Amino acid sequence: MKHGVLVPSPPAPSGGRAAEQACLALLDASTSLHRLLQTTAFLLKSGLQSNPLVLTKFVAAASSLHALHLAHSLLFSPHVSTSLYDTFLFNTLIRSHAHSHLPLAADNCRAFSYFSSMLHAGLLPNKFTFPFLLKACSRLHNAGNVGFQVHASAIKFGFGANLFVQNSLIHFYSAAAGSPDSALKLFDRMPQSNPVTWSAMIGGYVRSGSSDKAVALFREMQSRAIPPDEVTIILSLAACADLGALELVRWLWSYVNRKNIPKVLSLCNAVLDALAKCGDIDGAMALFEQMPVRSIVSWTTVIDGLAMHSRGEEAIKLFELMKCAGIVPDSVAFISILTACAHAGMVNEGCHYFSSMTADFSIEPQIEHYGCMVDLFSRVGMLERGLDFVKKMPMEPSPMIWRMLIGACRVHGRLELGERIAKDLLDKDPMHHSNYVVLSNFYALKRQWDKKWETRRAMSEHGIRKVPGCSLVELDGEIYEFIAGDESHLHYMGVYEMLEEISLKIKLAGYVPVMEEVLLDIDEEDKEDALHWHSEKLAVAFVLLKTPPRTPIKIVKNLRVCADCHAAFKCISNVYDREIVVRDTNRFHRFKGGACSCKDFW
């Protein structure tokens, strides 16, 4: 211009600068669908339908109003030219789909097709494109395949080594695609990493049920002096909660205090949950009392913790206090309080809360709430009422609900009813291992060995295997695993001798083995032998052997404790003067002085 050369100005966005500014202001103010529609009319009238800046803002506004379909129809209507669109616009579009909660058909990944359109329009992706794309794809059923394509694309466009992109990929493989091992391959090759990288790996392991590997990674992080941040701690706490690693939870909490890691609410909630799930419900309550700010998650976590520990009265007290504190219970909070009632056998209270849900809070009960009610009736032996409840459910009862009823039939000796439900369930859901196990157990209880073996045969024909019982104990910060009947463990040295001693001592104290639990057609003497092999018994013998007198014994088990172990532990707690705490699949049994905190309520 200086020299009088006429520089061609870039093609002016249609509509002109003033209209553009006016439209942007209108979009800022479009806080309702109605206003957004008015803005759309203005936008079209001013000829701004190909202005990328305006359109980007439009997408963002539509996204926050859950009206992405409007953005789509505006952007891709036939009379709009895409030649002026830019990468930013497509990124926003992809990101909006990553964060939207639109129901998604398996084969319909809008975000991915936007990516294709973007390339088709001759636009290059940038470093923001791939994290957004991966997040959007993680919602797909066939996420693995699509993610692989995104990964290849990222490499092709030169973003394969970008830390943000790699972290997204780690998260994608380990969490969305459910394949932490593929994530690990990438992780091992990464030249650089940050706490986000490690968190993505740790979180992936927790999600896929490999909490032991998650803890191992956290330890590796420590040994390499990579400082974790609060998210890494939250995820490691979740792993500890899963494993029942109380010592590690306490260590993590002291680490947070030592290193001045910000005690954000979500971190405190994670500690509450981990303490409760590791057996220290009193510690969780104490921390809860100290928390300056509590969300509904904090309340729900503690109520759920109390439920696990059979402390129904306290759970109810807390639920009422929560309401007084002005917190409106949500659907999850009701699951917790109903669970608390079920675990403590509080039928009337449970019924009260179930009807209060709809009457006072307009929350429609979901299948989980019905599940709690069925559990509530079943546990106390009101099986007819439980069945009646199932029949009145407005939705199809889930296999889990049937299994609760079946479990109760077994505990309450309702063999015919239990067998009938178990048979129906197996017909409906022939791919679940426990459906075979429970049915074969009813046959065994009825001494119908042929039918029992027939069921087991059908199970193996389907290629389904029984999940072995497994118990974990934490000793000096190490986790020891015991698998039912497994002799391979080094620490078994002396464990079997210990079992013999225990067996002798508790029999003298009046313990009678519960033979029904073995459920094998072998002679009585062998049966009693087989009982010793339950993983929780091995674990108890191990801890009795390795720890000084009176040290409490804490066990985490992957299945329900069997009636025989339950009876034996009551006796052991008395004879050896030890507190034994067993965390079942979902609750705690605290054996002390010959009794259990569950009051024999299963």
Next chain:
DNA sequence: TTAGGGTTAG
């Protein structure tokens, strides 16, 4: 405009 996160029936 980038990445990782807390409560949920057995």
